Amino acid sequence: MTQIATSENHPTRFQREGLDLVNNLVPLSSSGFYLVNADMQHRGVVLRNIEPAAERSYLRNFQALDPLNPALFTGTDTRVACIDEQLSESELLASAYYREFMQPMHHRHVADMFFRRGDDIIAVLTMLRTSALGAFTDSELALLRKLQPFLEFALNTVYLPRRYRERDSVQQLYGLTDRELDVVELIVAGASNKLIASDLNLSLATVKTHLQHVFQKVGVSSRTAVSAIVLGALES
Amino acid sequence: MTQIATSENHPTRFQREGLDLVNNLVPLSSSGFYLVNADMQHRGVVLRNIEPAAERSYLRNFQALDPLNPALFTGTDTRVACIDEQLSESELLASAYYREFMQPMHHRHVADMFFRRGDDIIAVLTMLRTSALGAFTDSELALLRKLQPFLEFALNTVYLPRRYRERDSVQQLYGLTDRELDVVELIVAGASNKLIASDLNLSLATVKTHLQHVFQKVGVSSRTAVSAIVLGALES
DNA sequence: GCTTCCATCATCCAAAAGGATGAGAGGCCA
DNA sequence: TGGCCTCTCATCCTTTTGGATGATGGAAGC
Known part of the structure; x- marks a missing residue:
C-alpha cells in the first residue's frame, strides 16, 4: 500500500507477513491475526477481508460462544483447530454462533492456528472460508500444522520480545x-x-x-x- | 538496543528452525542453511546430515562450479532455484561438479532457497536429495516458493539489522x-x-x-x- | 449521584512539510 | 572543454501537521 507498509519497524508487519503466508498456501475468503493478552483481549489485530465492525461485533457478542475460543484450548497442545472437527455439521448449523455471527458474514469453515508462550496462548491466526471454498482438507490442515512451529518460534523470539519490551x-x-x-x-x-x-x-x-x-x-x-x-x- | 534472544543466546537457532520447517514439509536427505556476506563467504553454517568436511571441500574446490552458486542469481528475483531446472539431466551428469562433488556425496537433486536484502543475497537454504528420493516436484517447488517470503522477512529482522550500524x-x-x-x-x-x-x-x-x-x-x-x-x- | 479518566470525533486556523521545477557556482574527470 | 555531480537557493502550490477548543459516551471510583 504505502511506503510505510514495507518498513521493518511497522508493529504489525509480522502479522501481515504471516497472513500473506497462509493466504498463499491455502485459499481463504477472510483471515485475521491477533495477539491476545492474559484476559484474552485482542491486541494488534490485523484483518484480511473482514470489516472492523465485524471484529467489534465478535468481541462484544460472540466471542464467548466461539467454539474455537482460545480459552478452550489453553492447557492443550492443539496447534490448529478446525471448527468442523469440533462440531458436527448439524450441531454447527443449529448453533446461535453460526446463525447469528458466521452465516451473516458468509463464513462457513473456520480454522484457527494457536501460538503459545509456555502454556498461554498469545496469538491466534484465524482462517475463514465461505461454503464455496469448501472445508479445510486433511492435507491442508496437516500443512498448517507443520507450519505452526516455525511461526510460533518466530513470533516468540523475533517479534514479541521487542514489541512488548518497547x-x-x-x-x-x-x-x-x-x-x-x-x-x-x-x-x-x-x-x-x-x-x-x-x-x-x-x-x-x-x-x-x-x-x-x-x-x-x-x-x-x-x-x-x-x-x-x-x-x-x-x-x- | 533490544537484543534479540535468538541471535544472542543461540546464534544458529533461526537457521535450525528453518531447516526443521523445510524438512517437515518436503523429504530431504541432507540440508544446510548458511549466511553469506558480500564476498559470498559462508558464515554461520548449519548443516543437516552433511559432513563438515564436505562443506569445506565445497568451499575450496567446487563453489565456483556450482550451477546454483548464489552469485549467479544476484540481480534476479529467483526465490528457489532447482538444479534440474538449470541443467538437463545429461548436462548435469556429465559435469565435473556432479561427478566429483555431488555423486560422491550421493546428492542427485538440489534446490536452493535464496534470501535477499535489497538485491544482495544474504543467505541460502540448500536442500539435497539422493536419487532414491526423486526430483523436486513442481508442487514442492511451488510450496517452497510460497514459504520463502516469510522466511526472508523473519531472517531480515533477526540477522541483518546488526550489519548496518555506523x-x-x-x-x-x-x-x-x-x-x-x-x-x-x-x-x-x-x-x-x-x-x-x-x-x-x-x-x-x-x-x-x-x-x-x-x-x-x-x-x-x-x-x-x-x-x-x-x-x-x-x-x- | 458525582467526578475523573479514557477514548472518540468535530471544526477552524496557522504552521510546517512535501512536490515540482529551475537555476547558478564549483569541483572533478575524461 | 564538456559532462556530471554536489551544494546551494528560489518560487509556487498542495498536503499534512499541529494547536485550540468543545463535545459525547463509557468505565472506574468515591
Whole structure:
C-alpha cells in the first residue's frame, strides 16, 4: 500500500507477513491475526477481508460462544483447530454462533492456528472460508500444522520480545495510555496520521487528539521529536 | 538496543528452525542453511546430515562450479532455484561438479532457497536429495516458493539489522552524499527543517532540496519514515 | 449521584512539510 | 572543454501537521 507498509519497524508487519503466508498456501475468503493478552483481549489485530465492525461485533457478542475460543484450548497442545472437527455439521448449523455471527458474514469453515508462550496462548491466526471454498482438507490442515512451529518460534523470539519490551518501558516512562501508546508505536514506525487512523480504525481527528496528549506528556511538539526521544530512551 | 534472544543466546537457532520447517514439509536427505556476506563467504553454517568436511571441500574446490552458486542469481528475483531446472539431466551428469562433488556425496537433486536484502543475497537454504528420493516436484517447488517470503522477512529482522550500524554504512546503504547525511542525522534527532537550516547554516530551501533527494534515495516520502528506516537499520 | 479518566470525533486556523521545477557556482574527470 | 555531480537557493502550490477548543459516551471510583 504505502511506503510505510514495507518498513521493518511497522508493529504489525509480522502479522501481515504471516497472513500473506497462509493466504498463499491455502485459499481463504477472510483471515485475521491477533495477539491476545492474559484476559484474552485482542491486541494488534490485523484483518484480511473482514470489516472492523465485524471484529467489534465478535468481541462484544460472540466471542464467548466461539467454539474455537482460545480459552478452550489453553492447557492443550492443539496447534490448529478446525471448527468442523469440533462440531458436527448439524450441531454447527443449529448453533446461535453460526446463525447469528458466521452465516451473516458468509463464513462457513473456520480454522484457527494457536501460538503459545509456555502454556498461554498469545496469538491466534484465524482462517475463514465461505461454503464455496469448501472445508479445510486433511492435507491442508496437516500443512498448517507443520507450519505452526516455525511461526510460533518466530513470533516468540523475533517479534514479541521487542514489541512488548518497547511498549512497556515507553508507556511507563511517559505515563501514556494504551491508545496513546498504539499511536506512538506507529509514529515511531514512520506512519502518517492518515495511516495511523486506518490502521487503528480511528478518525483522523482522534489520532490528532491522542497525538496532542502524547506531545504534552513527552514534552515535545512534533512527531519526529517523539520518535527521536522514544528511540533514544530505549537505547539506554 | 533490544537484543534479540535468538541471535544472542543461540546464534544458529533461526537457521535450525528453518531447516526443521523445510524438512517437515518436503523429504530431504541432507540440508544446510548458511549466511553469506558480500564476498559470498559462508558464515554461520548449519548443516543437516552433511559432513563438515564436505562443506569445506565445497568451499575450496567446487563453489565456483556450482550451477546454483548464489552469485549467479544476484540481480534476479529467483526465490528457489532447482538444479534440474538449470541443467538437463545429461548436462548435469556429465559435469565435473556432479561427478566429483555431488555423486560422491550421493546428492542427485538440489534446490536452493535464496534470501535477499535489497538485491544482495544474504543467505541460502540448500536442500539435497539422493536419487532414491526423486526430483523436486513442481508442487514442492511451488510450496517452497510460497514459504520463502516469510522466511526472508523473519531472517531480515533477526540477522541483518546488526550489519548496518555506523553512519558510514547508512550512507553507503542508500548512496547518500555527505550533506544529505548531515541532514538525515538531524532528522533522526527529531529536528525541524528550520532548525536543520540554522544548524547547518543553510536556507530552508536547501534543506528541503536535500531532503527530497534523501526521500528518493531511501524510497519514502516523509521525514518520520526516514527516521524509522534508518533507526531500524541501525538497531541491533 | 458525582467526578475523573479514557477514548472518540468535530471544526477552524496557522504552521510546517512535501512536490515540482529551475537555476547558478564549483569541483572533478575524461 | 564538456559532462556530471554536489551544494546551494528560489518560487509556487498542495498536503499534512499541529494547536485550540468543545463535545459525547463509557468505565472506574468515591
